[in-house]
Amino acid sequence: xxxxxxxxxxxxxxxxxxxxxxxxxxxxxxxxxxxxALQKSDVEELAKWCHIGTKxxxxxxxxxxxxxxxxxxx
Amino acid sequence: xxxxPKLLSSYLLIVALLITIGVYMNYSTIKMGxxxxxxxxxxxxxxxxxxYQKGFDLRVRALIEIESDAEASNQHGEQGRMLTEACGxxxxxxxxxxxELYTKFEACYNIDKDTIMxxxxxxxxxxxxxxxxxxxxxxxxxxAEVDTHLDNFQLLVVETIQAATAESQSYxxxxxxxxxxxxATIAVLAIVLALVLSKRITNPLKKLTDVAGKVSMGELNxxxxxxxxxxxxxxxxxxxxxxxxxxxxxxxSQESAEDKS
Numbered sequence: 001x002x003x004x005x006x007x008x009x010x011x012x013x014x015x016x017x018x019x020x021x022x023x024x025x026x027x028x029x030x031x032x033x034x035x036x037a038l039q040k041s042d043v044e045e046l047a048k049w050c051h052i053g054t055k056x057x058x059x060x061x062x063x064x065x066x067x068x069x070x071x072x073x074x
Numbered sequence: 075x076x077x078x079p080k081l082l083s084s085y086l087l088i089v090a091l092l093i094t095i096g097v098y099m100n101y102s103t104i105k106m107g108x109x110x111x112x113x114x115x116x117x118x119x120x121x122x123x124x125x126y127q128k129g130f131d132l133r134v135r136a137l138i139e140i141e142s143d144a145e146a147s148n149q150h151g152e153q154g155r156m157l158t159e160a161c162g163x164x165x166x167x168x169x170x171x172x173x174e175l176y177t178k179f180e181a182c183y184n185i186d187k188d189t190i191m192x193x194x195x196x197x198x199x200x201x202x203x204x205x206x207x208x209x210x211x212x213x214x215x216x217x218a219e220v221d222t223h224l225d226n227f228q229l230l231v232v233e234t235i236q237a238a239t240a241e242s243q244s245y246x247x248x249x250x251x252x253x254x255x256x257x258a259t260i261a262v263l264a265i266v267l268a269l270v271l272s273k274r275i276t277n278p279l280k281k282l283t284d285v286a287g288k289v290s291m292g293e294l295n296x297x298x299x300x301x302x303x304x305x306x307x308x309x310x311x312x313x314x315x316x317x318x319x320x321x322x323x324x325x326x327s328q329e330s331a332e333d334k335s
Binding site: 013014015016017018019021022025056057058059062 | 297315316318319320321322323325326329
């Protein structure tokens, strides 16, 4: 399974159908790449931005969970 | 645990308790039936022993009447012989061997056979009145001995019947107690389980309904906290995910709009 798919699985658990749009936005705005081009080396940076983005909308608890789950993909 | 196994295990617990009580009641009924059958047998044995004693009395009466009223003596002698023979045979056959009752009756039977019968034969065969007087005295002594044994026998029969009645009563009392306590426990358990389970199901549903109502009015800042791991917990998680999706979609739309402007 690609990194994009794995990230989508993690995010879908917390935010359902909004996960795809959220991942698109984080990748394009902060990592300057398409989600399909995600590499293992991007995981740490992506986890950081997902944490920030999720914390703003869904709160600290969900954000921590998302960050931990993404980092576990390394 | 899911809701269905929870309900099923509660139901099975109550059924298991009911079966346990039923099995014990059945066992008690069987035991009481056995005890009652033994007691009935003892009553029958007591009746036969009583008749045996009456037959024995008739035979003694016949001996006393032999000089004064030969016809009545013959009649009583014959009746007495028939009764003692029939009842004696029944008792020997039906008493449990090696039991105390058997030993006691065997003593009477042996005195009758080994002591009384030879004296009677001697009396009938000897015309001497001296011999008859001596034989009558011996017979009266033997009769007294048999009487004592038969009294003891009857006493033992009564004691056995009383013990059986007490045992049967004890089974009946225990059955009554177990059924009362058991059914009370089941009733309390059923009420407690019904209350606990209904609370565990309805309380989270109430919470969900409350939050759903608020979300439907546009209030997305609500968190659903349902600890249970059953279907209601899963429903809560799914509902929370849906709220999160709404929030994220709404936030992203807002950001896009801001980016465009």
